[in-house]
Amino acid sequence: MIKKIIALVLVFNLTACAELQQVVNNLPTETGSNPLDIAGGLRQALDLGIDKQVSKLTQRDGFYKNELVKILLPEELQKVDKALRNIGLSSLADDGLRVINRAAEDAVKEATPIFINAVKDITFSDAKNILLGNDKAATNYLQNKTNTALYNKFNPVIKNSFGKVGADQIWTNIINRYNSIPFVNQVNPDLTDYVTNQALKGVYKMIAVEEKNIRDKVSSRTTALLKQVFAMQD
Template sequence: MKKSIIVSTLILSSSLTFAFDLSAIAKNVVENVTKEQTTTQETSTSNLSDTTVSNGLKEALKTGVNYAVTQLGSNNGYLNNTAVKIPLPDNLAKAETLIRSIGGDKMADNLINSMNTAASKAAPKTAEVFVEAIDKMTLTDAQAILSGGNDAATNYFKANTSDSLKKLITPIIQETMKENQVASYYDTANNLYKSNVKGLVDNSGVMGLAKNFGVDSFIPGSSDESLDEYITTKAIDGLFTMIGQKEAAIRANPLEQTSSILKEVFGK
């Protein structure tokens, strides 16, 4: 009986030892394979020339620009895209509920539609500005963007295209918004409010009366930014957003790497 127990114990002990050894071996194998894969990946990446890396990034950004311009320049490109849709300006947005509650739906919708339509009309004209900025990109710029976060390209574009985009887009926005009577009312009212009316309203007690009725928060204030400036800024922000989305997709999704150089640079 004792002999049997001893034998069983030895067998169990041997089995456990073997199991532990097998576990250790498996762990070592996994670690070695991981190291080899990492080394292979690093070697493969380091084998890419600086020119290849730079060209790959530039193609990715041009793909992003083409995507943004095509999407946002289409009919209702801004309006139907929740990520970039241009809302009413802040100083009018807080009055939107009140405006709609007294039958002003058509006026509010008209202004929102016009702002987004103006941005969509301007979008196709911006491609040249972006492409020029990409072509001027240095190797240092490209490396910083490639190793940076998903907003690295957006930050580069903000620094290198914002002024040119404003000069290009503003006249298109102004021309388009001339057709909208509500927009002209907005600018006229806003300018009057900033110059004279605000003081009269405060002195006459109308603001106090509004507070008594609990609607003072709905009274729009003035803004130093004209409606054209507001739309231009939002239109540019929307372009940056869409380019950034496409760049992030190319970085993360092999299916978005649609050319050999994109696969070579981002597939690593």
């Protein structure tokens, strides 16, 4: 009896694998003769995420008033924030939080050209894997292709933005005020690195939001190509 059950399980698993492979094998080739351009559809989906979601982050309060991506203070500075509020300096603490989000909003403006180049590089093989992947497969592909380049682009922009939006002066004041409180452990965090990494997380999170919309909602597939391509994964 046990042998029969094991045999049935093996047959079921092999059948499922064969069906998935058949789907992959039946996807269009790169000859261009097939009306379904898989790679083109994935490029459109990512372009839509960049245009619709990432562009929101570049606007004033794009990070600060978006609870999905709002940059909160690192653990080291949460005690600073709490201490300032306890001694009646809530407005100074609020300013410190606001300006690091402003710097991120400024930096994301540099992301689009890097994303566009990465999207152009999607191959037919990449596209097949993305199409049959999870809800974040396209976003994960983009993150793998762009994370290092975006960090290198964001970091100096955020450093400069700290000066432009007054973050460096505000945080120098915050840190000095905190370090002057008796008996506290003094802090001197690398805010530029922290905000750079948080800005990157926010960018990819918003692209993932749009990717999931396109995968889950037919109404989000706003072009004929998107409808054709993503119908294959429904």
